[in-house]
Amino acid sequence: METPPQWALPKLASPRVEISRRADGATILANTLPLGEYPRCLGDLLVANAKARPDQVFLGERSAGPTSPWRTVTWAQALTSVHSLAQALLDLGAGPERPLMLLSGNSIAHALLTLAAMHVGIPAVPVSVAYSLVSRDFAKLQVITQQITPGVVFVEQRKPFIRALEAAGLDALPLICADARQDPGPRAAKVERYESLLQLSPSEGVAHRFAKLGPNTIAKVLFTSGSTGLPKGVINTQRMLCSNQAALARVWPFLGEDAGRGRVPVICDWLPWNHTFGANFNFNLILMHGGSLWIDAGKPGPGAFEATLANLRERSPTLYFNVPRGFELLIPELEADAALRERFFANLDLVFYAAAALPQRLWTRLEQLALAARGHRLLMVSAWGSTETAPCSTAVYWPIERAGVIGNPIPGTEIALIDDGEKQELRVRGPNVTPGYWRDAQLSSAAFDEFGFYRIGDAGKLADPAHPEQGLEFDGRVSEDFKLSSGTWVHVGKLRLQAIAACEPLVADCVVTGHDQRELGLLVFPDLPACRKLAGLDREATAEQVVSHAAVRARIERGIEAHNRDHPSSSTRFARVVLLAEPPSIDANEITDKGYINQRAVLSHRVAQVEALVAGGPGVLTIGAEDGA
Template sequence: MTPALLAAEREALRAAGVAAGDRVGWLGLNHPSMLACLAACEEAGVALVPLNWRLSAAELQWISEDAGLRLVRCGPPAGATAPSPAARPARGAADVRVIAYTSGTTGRPKGAMLTAAAVQTNIRHGISLFGLTREDRVLTVLPLFHMGGLAIQTLPALVAGAQVILHPRFDADAFFDAMVQDRPTLSLLVPAVMAALVAHPRWAGADLSCLRAVGAGSSDVPPDLIAAFHAKGVPVQQVYGMTESGPIAIAQSVEEALAHPGSIGFPVGGCEARIAADGEIQLRGPNLFAGYRNDAAATAAAFTEDGWFRTGDAGRQDAEGRFWFTDRLKHLIISGGENIAPAELERVLLSAPGVREAAVVGRPDARWGEVPVAVVVPGEGFDEAAVLRHFEGRLARFKHPRAVVTAASLPRTALGKVQVAALRALVAG
C-alpha cells in the first residue's frame, strides 16, 4: 500500500460524499488498493464491506442492498459484476469498521458487524500468535474478502511493520516461485491449498526453509497434510475461529503445533472458550462481532443467555486444557475454505423442473475437503443435467452441486426432519 493508493481511496470516498456511518463495498482480486480502501474507511469512520468476487451478480446485489452500500470500489477485474449501490442509508453505528458477510444455515448471507475494537483486538492476537516483527515477510495467497485472509496475518503484519507479499489469488507455481524469490517467513493456508501444494510436482524439491511456520484453518486440517509440512521443517499452527470471532479465537503456538499436531490449541489472550454440555465450542471476548446487520433474531440466537457465542462446532478439551475440534453441529459444507449453506442450494433446487423434494449434503473430496451433492426425489419431467444447469446465474459456481443422487424419499426423523447422517451415507455410496 503506497501513499498514492491511500490518497486515491480518500479522494474516491470524498467525491462520492461518503461520511461517517456509511458502508463502502470493495470488489476484486487481492490488491493493495483494497487495504488502502480499508485504511481510508477507518479514517472516515466508515465500514468496509468486502465482497466475494466469486459470487453471482444476484448474490452480490442482495448483499449490496442488505448492507446499504453508499459506494462500491472495484479492484482489478475478477470476473464478477459490481452491484449497483443502494440509496444512501441513514447514518449510525459509526464504530463498526468491517461488515463481513458469511453463509448461514438459513441460506441467506448474514453481515457480521466487527467494531474497531474487535478488529484491533484481532490484530494484537495475530501479532502475538505469530511473533510478527518488522523483519517478517508475510505471503498472503488467501482472499482478502474473507476475514481469515485479511485479518489473521495480513493486517497484523502491516501494523507490526512487516512486509506483505500479496498475490492476487492462490496459484501453486506462484507460491513456489515466492519461496525462491521473496523468501517469506510466514504464510496462511487452508487445507485445499495445502493439498494442492503437496500434490504439485514441485513439492518434492521445494525449499521451504524460509518459512518459520504456516497458519492453517477454516476447516479441520487432515493429519497427512500437517505431516507433509512438518517433514519439510515447517510447523503448521492451527487457528480456530470464524468471521464472527474476528476471526482468531483459539490457536496453537509453534511449540504446540509441533508437540500436539491436530489440536487447535488454547484460547488467545482475552478470549474465553468453553465446551458446553452438548459438546459445542462456545466463545466470549472482545474479539467477537457486535451482531448481524438487519437480523436481530439471528443475533439473539447466536448467543447463550449468559453471553457466550455459539460456534456451531463440536469439540473437546484434553487433560491439559487444550482444545480439539471434533465435528460441526451446524449443517454447513466447507469446500476449499468457502462456507456453503445447504439451505441456499435447496431453495434453488426446489424451483427446478421435475424436483419434488430435495436436500443437499457434503461429500468428502480429496481436493476440496468436501463438495455439495444434491439428493432429489424426482417428479414429472426430471432431468439431471437440467437440474445442474438450473444453478447457472443463480449461485456462485463453487456452490453448485457436483452431482445429483436420486431417492424414492428423503430420510426423515419421526418429526419430519431430514436426517443429515443418512444423507451423507447415501451420497457416499
C-alpha cells in the first residue's frame, strides 16, 4: 500500500486532555496545558506592536473597488489614530453606558474606531449591515438601539443608511461618517467627518482611562439571535478576548515563534466584524501576533466573490479562514487557475473552517489542490464555540483526516458532557465565557447551570472514547433534533448535510420537518445559479420559474431517492420535498448575514408550507423510494 504524502506542519502543541467524572455523571474534559498569563487588554497589544514594528502594515483595504490600489495603515499610525479617535468619542459623549454603535461593514475606519472605543472603556457595538441595508422593517435594529442606548453612531457612507437611521431613532445622535463627499443632510444632530477627527490631540484623560482598563472591562457587545427570538447583546470582556488568544497561542505555538523571527501572520479576510469569528478570532489573532490583515470587501455570494478572488491574487495569506460556502466557491477557481492556486498556497500554514461542517467532498478537493501545489498535505483545522465564548471553546491543533472533528478544550477552558436523551450536551466554563447579556439579568442567569457552565445548546461526542486526545466531534444542536410520532429520534444536523450532498450542487440549504409526524419532509432553498444552469435558463429567470422547472425538480427528486436508498429508516428517509421560491428572510430570523439557516425560525415562519408538505399538496415532490423500518 502506498504511503500517503506527509504533512508539512507548523509547530503545534501535543494534544492531551484530562477527564474527570462529576457525582451527577457528567464528564468533564480539560486541556493538560496551563493557560498561563494573558494580556490585560487588547490595547496593550496595540501599544506593544506599535513599538516593536512601527512601520509594518497592520491593516489594508482597497481604496475604491476590487481593482483599485490598496490603502494601508501601519501599527504606529494606528496607535496615533486610536488616541485621536478615543478623544473624539469622549468629546461626543460616548461612555461605558453610551456605547459606540457601528453600522457599516469591515473597513480601516471601522477597525480604528473599535480600537479607540475599547482603549477608553467604551463598549463597541458592531451591528450586522443586513439589519440596516437588507431589512425591510428595521425591527432588529430598533431592538438593538433600545437595548444599547448608544452615544455615538458610525457609518462609512451616510446616504445608504438614512432610512435605517431614521427608523431606529439614530438620526438624532452624533454621527461619524467616513465619506467626506456625503451631504450631512438636515436630520443628523451632529455629523463629524472621520478624517477630521484623526487630527485631534488626545488629552490626559485618554491615557488615564486606558490605565484603568482591566479584565472585567466590557470591550464589545456582539448581538446574536440564537436559535429563536430577537437579538440579544452578548457582553465581551477584555478577559474573554485576551485569554482566548493566549489559549490559542498555546496550542498553535508556531504563531508566536514565527512572529519572533519576523514572519508574522498574514490574513486576507471578509468575515464580518459583527460576528465573533471575524472579529474576535481573526482580527484579535492579528493583534496578538503583530500581523497584517488585508480587508476583503468581497464575500461568498453572487456578484461579490470576484472581489475576493482579486484580493487573493495579490495577497498571499499565511492563514486562511472561511465558512463552507466560501470554500465551495473558492475551490473550483483554484482548480481552474494555476496562478491563483500558486499564489494562494505559497505561504499558507493552515486552512481553517468554522461555523458549519465542511462537506468531505470539499475537504478532499482542497487537500488534492495542496498536494498539487506544494507536494505535501496542508493542515486543515477547525474549532468550536460561540459569541458567548469569545469564540473558541475547543480547537484542533493536530493533523486530522476528515471534517467534523472540533478539537480539544483550549487551555483554561473546561467542557462538560451532559447526557441528554441519545446525545451529550456540551457546556463550557472558563475565562473566555461571557458574564452574561447586556442589561438582561434574567437571560444571563438562565444561560448558566448550577456549576457555572454556560449552556451553549450544542451536542458533541468523543471521536474515539478510548483515545480522548483525538478530540470531540460536533453532533448538532440539541434543540434542533426531534422525534417522529413513532418515538424515533431524528438527528437533524447530519441529515441536513446528507440531503444537500445528495442534490449537489442544486441545494443551497434545507430544513428538515417531521416533528411528531410519521414521516420526514424537506424544505429546500435552491441554489438559483446552479439550478438555472441545469435548466438552461438565463440569469433573468425568476425563482418561481426555477423551482417549477421540470429538469430541476427531476434532479432533486433523483438525489433524494438515492439518499433514501442509502438511508432507508424512518428517521433518515424523506417522504416529500418542497422547493421554496421565497429566499430566507433576515427579518424573520431565518438566516444570518453569513448565510446560516435557522431551522426553528424557518419552521415557525413557513407554517403554510410545512402543512402543505405534510398533506402532499400541489407543488410537493413525493419521493418514490420504499419505506424503511
